[in-house]
Amino acid sequence: MFESNKKKYGPFGIQYGTYFSIPMTGGKIVGFHGRSSWYLDSIGVFLMPLLQRNLSDNFAAPRNYNTNGTDEKYRDDSYDLEDELNVVIRRPEINSNTKQAVSYGPWGGNGGIMFDDGAYTGVREVRLTSQGAIVSIQICYDLNGKATWGRKNGGSGGTRLDKISFDYPSEILTHITGFYGSTILRGPAVVKSLTFYTNKRKYGPFGEEQGTSFSSASNSGIIVGFHGRNRNFVDSIGVHVLEGRLPVSRPIPRPFYETSETSEVLHVYEVIRGAVKEAAPLVSGPWGGGGGKPWDDGVFSGVKKIFLTKGEAIYSIQIEYDRNGQSFWAVGHGGGSEGSFNMIKFDYPYEVLTSVCGYYATLTGDDQRKGGVIKSLTFYTNKAKYGPYGEETGTFFTSTRTEGKIVGFHGRTGCYLNAIGVHLT
Numbered sequence: 001m002f003e004s005n006k007k008k009y010g011p012f013g014i015q016y017g018t019y020f021s022i023p024m025t026g027g028k029i030v031g032f033h034g035r036s037s038w039y040l041d042s043i044g045v046f047l048m049p050l051l052q053r054n055l056s057d058n059f060a061a062p063r064n065y066n067t068n069g070t071d072e073k074y075r076d077d078s079y080d081l082e083d084e085l086n087v088v089i090r091r092p093e094i095n096s097n098t099k100q101a102v103s104y105g106p107w108g109g110n111g112g113i114m115f116d117d118g119a120y121t122g123v124r125e126v127r128l129t130s131q132g133a134i135v136s137i138q139i140c141y142d143l144n145g146k147a148t149w150g151r152k153n154g155g156s157g158g159t160r161l162d163k164i165s166f167d168y169p170s171e172i173l174t175h176i177t178g179f180y181g182s183t184i185l186r187g188p189a190v191v192k193s194l195t196f197y198t199n200k201r202k203y204g205p206f207g208e209e210q211g212t213s214f215s216s217a218s219n220s221g222i223i224v225g226f227h228g229r230n231r232n233f234v235d236s237i238g239v240h241v242l243e244g245r246l247p248v249s250r251p252i253p254r255p256f257y258e259t260s261e262t263s264e265v266l267h268v269y270e271v272i273r274g275a276v277k278e279a280a281p282l283v284s285g286p287w288g289g290g291g292g293k294p295w296d297d298g299v300f301s302g303v304k305k306i307f308l309t310k311g312e313a314i315y316s317i318q319i320e321y322d323r324n325g326q327s328f329w330a331v332g333h334g335g336g337s338e339g340s341f342n343m344i345k346f347d348y349p350y351e352v353l354t355s356v357c358g359y360y361a362t363l364t365g366d367d368q369r370k371g372g373v374i375k376s377l378t379f380y381t382n383k384a385k386y387g388p389y390g391e392e393t394g395t396f397f398t399s400t401r402t403e404g405k406i407v408g409f410h411g412r413t414g415c416y417l418n419a420i421g422v423h424l425t
Contacts, residue, residue: 003114004114005114005115008113028047028048029048030047032044033046101240102221102241102242102243103238104238104239104241105227105228105238106227106229106238107180107214107236107237108189108236109188109229109236110235110236111189111235112229112233112235112236113230114227114229115151115227115229115230117141117153117225119225119240120141120143120148120225121224122173122222122224123139123140123142124140124141124147124166125140126138126140126196127162127164128161128206128207129154129160129282130158131157132183132192133183133190133192133234134190134192134194134207135154135233136152136154136155136156136230137226137234137237138150138151138152139226142169150226153226153228153234154232154233154234155231156283161282161424164196171201172198172222173196173222174223175197175215175217175223175239176195176196176197176215176239177194177195177197178191178192178193179208179209180192181211188235189211189212189236190233190235191228191233191234191235192209192211193205193206193207194206216239216241223241224240225239225240226240227239282404283410283422283424285422286412286419286420286421287360287419288372288374288397288412289360289372289373290418291373291414292416292418293412294410294412295411295412295413296409297330297409297410299407300322300328300407301324301325302348303319303321303348303406304320304327304346304348305344305345306318306319306320306379307319307320307341307343307344308342309342310342310389311339311340313363313374313390315417316333316413317332317409317420318330318331322349330409333411333417334415335416344379347383350383351381351384352382352406353381353405354382354404354406355380355406356379356380356399358377358378358390358396358397358420359390359392359395359397360419361373361394361395362394363416372418373416373418374416375392376391376392377389377420399421404425405424406422406424407423407424407425409421409423
């Protein structure tokens with residue numbers, strides 16, 4: 001069986017006899033060796049640890065550790081992986097002057113597939129989604145002065161989005177703590193909570209502090225990467241740490257952030273264009289009934305106009321978007337030209353759409369199991385409120401549980417607007 005940073009391949013053959021494994025985290029296989037005649041008698045691998053390039057000379061040469069998924073760390077000279085697995089592991093020679101990141105963890109469950117972002121020069125921003133546990137994590141790293149987004153690791157969805165922005169390079173992520181456990185009775189263990197510590201402050205906890213606690217322990221180094229396991233949740237998480245004395249960095253010009261401070265976390269609404277490449281938008285909703293057919297306008301730069309028709313419910317909706325300075329009308333969704341017309345025009349780009357709320361209910365004679373149609377919509381920008389449009393009766397919904405700028409809509413339509421959701425950045 002082979003396992004990459006994305007998925008498993010195999011097993012190939014019959015799983016019978018003495019089991020062996022190469023539990024290397026934070027590295028990659030760069031070659032194979034072994035013995036063979038009529039069959040493959042034995043097999044071994046060449047392992048190359050992930051190396052950190054172009055690092056500051058302020059750091060002492062790190063020590064190599066193997067970890068067992070707990071807070072304990074084992075020195076290479078006291079932990080013989082070859083004896084434990086009864087296999088031969090040959091490691092390529094590494095220049096002693098090369099600075100090397102040390103891997104800790106991962107802590108959590110054994111489900112999902114492995115992921116490894118690799119090692120960078122620092123961490124600028126962390127984005128988490130959660131719902132009873134950590135659903136996904138995505139990191140904006142610093143790579144020699146340039147912002148670089150890692151891939152989103154974990155599942156889709158989550159009812160809460162947290163964006164933690166560090167004042168890098170003067171603020172350095174030094175260690176993390178958290179909890180892992182099951183979200184259901186006798187279910188698999190996943191990461192339930194995360195807390196981040198820098199050389200200046202504490203961020204979190206994010207999620208529910210229930211289950212088994214863990215800590216990356218070291219606070220005398222810099223976290224330069226994350227690894228772990230993921231599928232529908234973040235099953236486990238570990239870190240790559242550059243150990244040594246923290247550097248004293250001169251402040252560099254920072255992009256301007258519009259923020260609202262909640263507890264100890266800065267929730268980022270918008271970043272000045274060109275400063276940092278934004279992460280993939282978050283999908284929220286749809287809210288409403290299950291009838292009609294699904295639709296999705298996709299993701300744009302912003303929203304310029306909204307065209308609605310309404311009567312006993314919202315009949316249809318059509319959006320004019322901005323895409324890199326160019327106007328783009330999406331196709332209309334819903335039941336044609338009946339009802340009264342409403343055109344909502346925003347002072348884009350100075351006015352941006354931030355949230356939508358409304359009501360949905362079942363119309364008389366409709367199938368109750370389909371959950372109804374959208375009865376009312378209200379739109380909020382950074383400057384004003386527009387609406388309500390329609391009758392505010394039924395079940396209330398809102399997108400304000402997830403903060404950001406709306407850059408697209410999706411939903412379901414038939415003769416009416418059955419459901420609506422948003423894409424947020």
